[in-house]
Amino acid sequence: MSRAMRNDTDPFPACGHDHQRCVRAALQRAEALCARRGVRLTELRQRVLELVWQSHAPAGAYQIMEMLAGERGRVAPPTVYRALDFLAEQGLVHRLDSLSAFVGCAAPGAPHKACFLICTSCRNAVEIHDAEIDAALASCAASRGFSIENETVELAGTCARCQGSDTDASARA
Ligand SMILES: [Zn+2]
Ligand SMILES: [Zn+2]
Ligand SMILES: [Zn+2]
Structure with a gap:
């Protein structure tokens, strides 16, 4: 068992984790938060949030537009940008300037400073x-x-898993 790789200090989502749970939880948090704040989580805003949460890799606006277009035909870019702006304002997503992309926030309840690896x-x-x-x-x-x-704060680099998982060998030693 690779405890070394899976302990609490490894913040990177494990390969093959049940990501649908992450998505469901994010949508539930968004619904509750918007209801509490009295702002409208329209169907489109919700779908855009779901698309941002499609993985833990940040998604660009263009990528989201293409996914939406595949589902419902052409969507005007300003519509998508407005939805992303709304989600960012509500703290449901963070914009990563270094990638011009958006990533879901797992703790959108209160305003916070974010540091990304x-x-x-x-x-x-x-x-x-x-x-x-x-x-x-x-x-x-x-x-x-x-x-x-x-x-x-955006720090680019290589996660422990991508550096090679030779910790299995050292764990056995
Ligand atoms: Zn996940
Ligand atoms: Zn956050
Ligand atoms: Zn990695």
Whole structure:
């Protein structure tokens, strides 16, 4: 058993996990959140959210447009952009500027700073929340009199799994 790879410090979603559960949970959270805030999660907004959540790899607006067009014929780009803007405003998705893409947020209940580990090999993006990183960035900016507007931190690299899973061998040793 590869405990080393599957412990709580490996934030990357395990291969073959039940992703439909992630999607269902995301849609339920979105419904509850929008109802609580009194904003409308229209059928299109919901479908766009579902498409962003199709995997843990960020999806570009164009990619989402193509998937929608496959289902319901041509969709005007501004319609899709407006839906994505709405989802981002509500914190249901995060925009990753380095990829011009969107990824679902698993904790959209409260506004938060997001830090993403983006694997350039499997393309998964994992959101981490770390108070120490937030504090370090805030004090670093403050000491230089800098006012932060976009606080999303994006780190590109290779996840533990994509670096090769030779931890199995070391676990047995
Ligand atoms: Zn998943
Ligand atoms: Zn988030
Ligand atoms: Zn990877």
